[in-house]
Amino acid sequence: TEEEPSAATGGDAGGRVVLVTHESFSLPKKLVKEFEAESGIDLEVRAAGDAGTLTTKLAVTADNPTGDVAFGVDNTFASRALDEGVFATTDLEVPAGAGDYTVPGDDGARMVPVDTGNVCVNVDTTWFEERDLDPPATLEDLADPAYRDLFVTPSALSSSPGLAFLLATVAEYGDDWPSYWDRLLGNGTRVVDGWSDAYFTDFTGGGGDGDRPVVLSYDSSPAFTVPKGGGASTTAALLDTCFRQVEYAGVLEGADNPEGGAAVVEWLLSEDVQAALPDSMYVFPVREGVALPPDWEKYAEQPDDPFTLDPADIAAHRDDWLEQWRDLTTR
Amino acid sequence: MRRLLALAALAAVPVAVLGLFFVVPVSGMVARGFWPDGEFAPDQVWEVLTRDRTLRVLAFTLWSAAAGTVGSVGLGLPAAYVLHRTALPLRRGVRSALLVPFVLPTVVVGVAFRQLLGAGGPLGFLGLDGSATAIVLGLVFFNVAVVIRVVGGAWEQLDDRPGHAAATLGASPVQVFRTVTWPQLRPAVVSAATVVFLFCATAFGIVLTLGGSRYATVETEIYLLTVQVFDLPGAAALSVLQLVVVLALLLVAGRTRSTPVVRRPATPHRLRRSDVVPVAVTLLLLAAIAAPVLALLVGSLRVDGAWGLENYTALSTTGQRDALQVSVTAALLNSLRTAVDATWMALLTGLLVAVVVTRRSRSRAERRTRRLLDGLFMLPLGVSAVTLGFGFLITLDRPPFDLRDSPLLVPIAQALVALPLVVRTLVPVLAGIDDRQRQAAASLGAGALRTLATVDLPVLWRPVLAASGFAFAVSLGEFGATSFLAREDFPTMPLVIFRLLGHPGELNYGMALAASVVLAATTAVVVLAVERLRVTSVGAF
C-alpha cells in the first residue's frame, strides 16, 4: 500500500523510497534520520546477500523491481546490471574526482560510483620482523620460493575478494595468468573458501592460530590491527598487488518513486555520507576532498595505481576464467 | 466419499502452503532458465547437462552425501540405542546437547573444524585439512543428531515382546536385532537416512569451508551459475537434475519405509554388559562432537593471548567499529522470536501432513495419494536455497501474493525447511499406532477430533516435542534462505555471526565465536526445556 508522503520540508521528492542493497551496507543512524527529516523521504533499506546476489536479484526482477534505488553493484558485476536493463538513466551529476570510477560506456548515466576500495595482499609485519625477513612486495614475489608456503587466499569461486585477486592477476599477466597461478600454487599457496577463513584461521596476524603470514585482504585491513595500546599496525597492505573495486548506486528502471530514488543517490554522494563511508563500510569515498578518519590517514594507504579491468571484459570472460582457475586449483 | 473429502480438507492447508511457497517459486525460477528470453530454449539447458563437469559435480555430490549418510547412520544408531533405550545417566542432557551442531552456522563450524584439523591444530597431523574426508566428517558432525532423534524416538516406542519371543526361539541378541528390531526400526532409519542424505547432498557452506573450494556439489554449482556467472539455463538444468535425483531417492525410500509397527513403549533398561560397544561409540561420538565446540568455546574466551570475558561483554554492543547494525543480544532476541514463529508453523503444518499421510487407506489409489503427499513434503530439502530465494522474488511479486517484503517470509521459509524434519519425526510414530485403538475410541463415542486428541496425541506428544526442538534448532541455525530474505533491521544470530566474521578486527572475530557459543547454549537449553515439558493435560485424558 502506498503511504501518504509526509510533509515535505524541502526538495520535490518525498514519499517512501526503498533502497535495495547488500548485507554490508551500513551508515550511521544519525545520518539517515537527518536525511529523512530534510527530504521528507521515508527510507526503507532492504539488505540481503553479497554483491553478486544483489546483482542477480536486480537482474531477475528487472521487470518488477523490489525497490526504487539500488546501491552495491560493483565493477565486477556492473555489466550484468547494465545488460539486463536494471538501472534507469538519470541526469545526476557525478561528483568531482569520481569520473575515474565510472563504468566505461555508461559514464555515470545509469550507475553512479559511490565508493571504492582495493583488494590487496596483506602481510604480518611482526612475523617478518621476528624472522628478519623482508616481506614480499609484488605478485611476482608471491611465486618466489623464498616465500614458499606463506600465502593464503580465498577462493575465486565463492568469495568476492578471491575473484578480485584472480582479476588482478589477469590484469597483470594477461593471457598468461594461468601459468602464473601454476607457479603460485607450486609455491605452496593455500586456497580456502572465504575471506574470514583465510584471515581469521590461516593468517598469523588475524587473531586466530594461523600459520600463514601473507593473506589476501583489503587495503583498509591494517587499520584494524593496531594494538590496543596504540603504536604501529602489525600488518601492512602490499600496494602493488591491489585490484580496485568500485561500488555503484542507481535508480531502478520501473521504480515507483524515481524522484525519491534519485534523491537517495544524491544523498549517498553527499559530503556527510562520503565522510562516513570508511568507518561504516571500510571503503574509501569517491568524492574528492573528503577527510578520512585519523586511523585511516595513518594506516590505510590507498594504492596509486591499482589493477583494473573493464567491466565488459569481466562480464565477457568471467565464466571462462573461473573455469580455468578451477581446473588449475582442483587438479 | 466423506472420508475423502475430509482428507482433502485436512491436506488443503499444507498443500497450499507448499504450493505457494515452494512449487510456484521453484518452477518460476526453473522456467526462467528454460525460457531465457521469453523463448523456449531447452538446448541451452541440455548443453549444461552434457558437460563433463556437471557429471563430476553430480558424482561428488552423491558420493559425499552417501558417505555422510552412512557415517551418520552408523554412528547414530548405537547412540540412539544408548540414549533412548538404556538408563544412561544424564541422557536427556546429552540428547539436547547433540542438537548443538545443528544450529551452529556452517561458517563457524568450518572455522572450528579447521582450527582442529588445520596445519597448526591439535589434529593437524592427520593431514585432513581440505580433504574430502574432512567434508564427510563435517557432514556427519552436522547430521548425526538427525539420526539419533528420528531413530531414537521410534526406538523408544518399540515393543520389546517380539524380541523376547525371538529370544525364546533361540535368537541371540545380535540375531534379535537383525531379525526383529531392525525390521521394526527400518522405517525410522530410512526416514532419517533420507533426510540426512538430502541435507548432505544440499550442503553448501560446509563443503566450501572444509573442502577449501576444491570440491563442488550441485548446490555450490547452482550458486556459482546463478550468482557468479548468471547462467540461469545452467542453474535451471542443475535444479531440475537435483529434483529428479531427490524424487528418485524419495521413491526408493518410500518403498522401503512402510512396514506398520505396533508400538508399546518399554521402559529404559539399566546398562548391561552387552551395551559396552554402543556406549563406547556414543562416548566417542560425544567427544568428536564436543571437540569443535570446545575449540569454539576456548577461542571465545581468549582475548589478546590471555583468558577473558571481553568477547562476551561485547555482545551487547555492535562490535568493533560498529560492524553490526544491531547488537548481538538484540539479534538473539530476533532469532528466538523468529524461531518461535517458524516452529509453530512447521509443527502445525507437519502435524496435518503426518495425520493425513498415516490414516488408514481403504483403496490402492488412496494409499498412493497419501504416499505421494508424504514425498512431496520432503522436496524442500532437495532444492537449493538460491533457487528458492530468487524464485520468491520473481513469483511472489504481484497482489494478492506480493510477499517479497513481508516480515512473515523469514519464518515461513524456515518453517518450510524444518517441515520435512517434523514430518519425518512424526510419521513413523503415527504410523505405528494400532488403528484399532482409534476404532475403540470411535466405538466409545469419540469423533474424529476426539480420537485424535485422545489416542494419537498422547502417543505423539513426545515426538511432537522432539520435532519442535528440531524445528526450533533448524530455524535458529538457518542461514541460506534467511540471509536472502531477512530484513536488515531484524537480523538473526547466524546473520550477525556471519557479518562479524566478514569484518576484520580481533574483537569481531572473538565476538563471532562468543555469539556462536551463546547460540549453541541457548539451543541446548531451550531444547532441553521443551523436552522436559510434561503435557499432562494431553497425556491424561
Next chain:
Amino acid sequence: MLELADVSVDLEGERIVSDATLAVPDGSVTAVLGPSGCGKSTLLRAVAGIEPLAAGALRWDGADLAGVPTHKRGFALVFQDGQLFDHLTVGRNVGYALRLRRAPGTDRRVAELLDLVGLPDHADRMPATLSGGERQRVALARSLAVEPRLLLLDEPLSALDAGLRERLAGDLQRILREAGTTALLVTHDHEEAFAVADRIAVMRRGRIVQDGDLGEVWRAPADAQTALFLGYATVLDGARAVRLLAEAGLPAADVVALRRSALTLDPDGPLRARVREARATPDQVRLRVHVDGVGDLDAVASLDAHAGAGDEVGLHVDHTRLAVVGRP
C-alpha cells in the same frame, strides 16, 4: 432392533462375510457362534461401522446405518484383545466415555464398574501391568460405561477362568437386561454363548447358517456340521440313524446327532456294543464303542464302571441328549 440384510464384507478384495442376514431383537443377547477364522470379528466390525459393507444393509430400528460413522452409532465394541488405551490408567480407561460426555459422578461409576468386573483395586494401575484376563475385564467395564444401545462383544469372556466367567456372564446378563441393552456377541465357544446369550446364530465360512432361540438351535441343528460345532460328538445318517433311533425307541429320522453323554453304560440298556477303547478322565470314563450296523460311537461311563477294551456292554440312550438334524 438391529437388522443385517444380506450383509457382505470384503477385506483386501476377499469376501470374508457373505450375505449375512440376522435380526437382533431389542433387549436380546444374540451370540454368533462359529469356528476360528469364520469371519465373526469381521462381522462385528462391520456392524460397528469400522469396515465398510461390500453389499447389503445394516438397519437400526428400520433406519439405514450407511453413512453413520462409528462414533455416532452408539454401539460399543469390546475388542477381542481389549485394545485398552495404554497411556491411561485402568480407571481412566473405564471412565473414558463418561469424560467424553462430561457425565457427572464419573469416579463413582468407574469404581462400580471395576467392582463389577472383579478389579476393585486396579483403578490406578496401568494397562501394561495387567494380566490377559484383567485386560479383558477392563475392556468390558469400559464399554459398559457407555451404556450403549447395542453392545458388541468379541469373545469377551474367553480369557477368563470358569468361575469368573460364570459370575461375569450372570452379571452381564443382569446388566444388559436391566439397562434394556441389546447385545451381539461373537464367540467360538458354545459354553460362552450359552452362558450369556438367549439367541444364537451359527456362522461358517462367512455365512450364517442357522439362527434362532438358544434351545431351538440346540435341539435342531440345521446340518451335520452345525451339530458337530454345537458340541454333538457324532452325527449319523441313513440306515445308521434309523437303526439307532429304533434301538432307542424313538421315531425314525434321516440324520441324528448325539452328544457324547447320549450313550451311557447300562447293563440293561437296549443297545449292545463292544468297547474299543476306554479312557478315564477326572469326571467320567470316556468310551469308544462299536455298535453293529451303526459303527463306532462315543459313550460315557461312571468312574466306578469297569469296562475295558473288548468287553461286550449294554448302552442306555438318553433321548434328551440327541437331536434330529435338519428338521426345521
Next chain:
Amino acid sequence: MLELADVSVDLEGERIVSDATLAVPDGSVTAVLGPSGCGKSTLLRAVAGIEPLAAGALRWDGADLAGVPTHKRGFALVFQDGQLFDHLTVGRNVGYALRLRRAPGTDRRVAELLDLVGLPDHADRMPATLSGGERQRVALARSLAVEPRLLLLDEPLSALDAGLRERLAGDLQRILREAGTTALLVTHDHEEAFAVADRIAVMRRGRIVQDGDLGEVWRAPADAQTALFLGYATVLDGARAVRLLAEAGLPAADVVALRRSALTLDPDGPLRARVREARATPDQVRLRVHVDGVGDLDAVASLDAHAGAGDEVGLHVDHTRLAVVGRP
C-alpha cells in the same frame, strides 16, 4: 527335568510370584492352573529367562539356569497373545527358528507344521490379516518348529473353538510325546489343562498351592478354594460334610467337594431334598436344591425330568463325582 526351587518374581517392586516350587519331569506335560491374574504368565516368563528371579533358583537337569540368557536355554515360549512377527509372512514366522539355525528343508517343515495347526494355505498371509485363533495357531506352530527341550505354553488353546482345541490338544500330546519334549503349560481353564496335561499344579495369588498327577489333584484338592477352582460346584465342611457322606454311605471326612453332577435326580435316591430352582440348559436341567442339615446344593436332572420349584425329590449321590478335600 526342570526344577523351580522357591522361585519368586517381582514386577515393579511387587511380588507377583512367591516361593514357587515345582518339578517338571522329563517328557511330562505339566499344567499350571490358576485364576486370571494369579501370576501364571509371569512364572512362565521367568522360566524363559525374560523376567529375572527375585529369589530362588531354576534348574535344568540339576544345572542352575541363573545367568543363562533366554536364547541359550532352549525353551520355546508360546505367548498368550501370540507375539507374531508382524513384518514376516505366516510361513516365515513359522520357519523363523529354522532359518536361524540354517536347517535344511525349512519349507517342507513349515508346510507340515501349518498343516498340523489347520492352516495349510496360510503360509503367504501377513499376521495382521489373521483372526485371533489363527494367530494363536501360527504361534504354536512357530514354537514347535524349534523342537525345544522345554516348551512353555501360555494358554495356547484358549482362543480356539472346541473342535479345533480337542484336535490340537491331541496332536500336541502326540508331538510332545514323540519328540520327548517336556512342556509347561499355564491356563485358567481346567478343560484345557485336562485336554493336554498329565500333571497339574494349582496356582493362587502367586503361590503354588498343590501339584501332582492330574487324577491325584482332581480326586483330592488341597483346599476348598482349589476344589472350587477345579470345577467342583460346592464345598461342604464339618457337620454338613459328615451328614452328606453318611447319606451317601461313604466314610466320614472333614471337608468334601461336590461336582454339580454329583447329585442327580433319582426318586429312589437316598438323599431327600426340596427343589428351590430349576433351569433348563440345552444339556440338562440344573437344579438348586435344599437338603435339611446340609443347606443349598447344586444338582442336575435329565431334560425329561419334571422337577419344579417346591417339589420334594430324591437325589442319588455319585461318589465318583465328589472329592474329599485336604487329605494328602
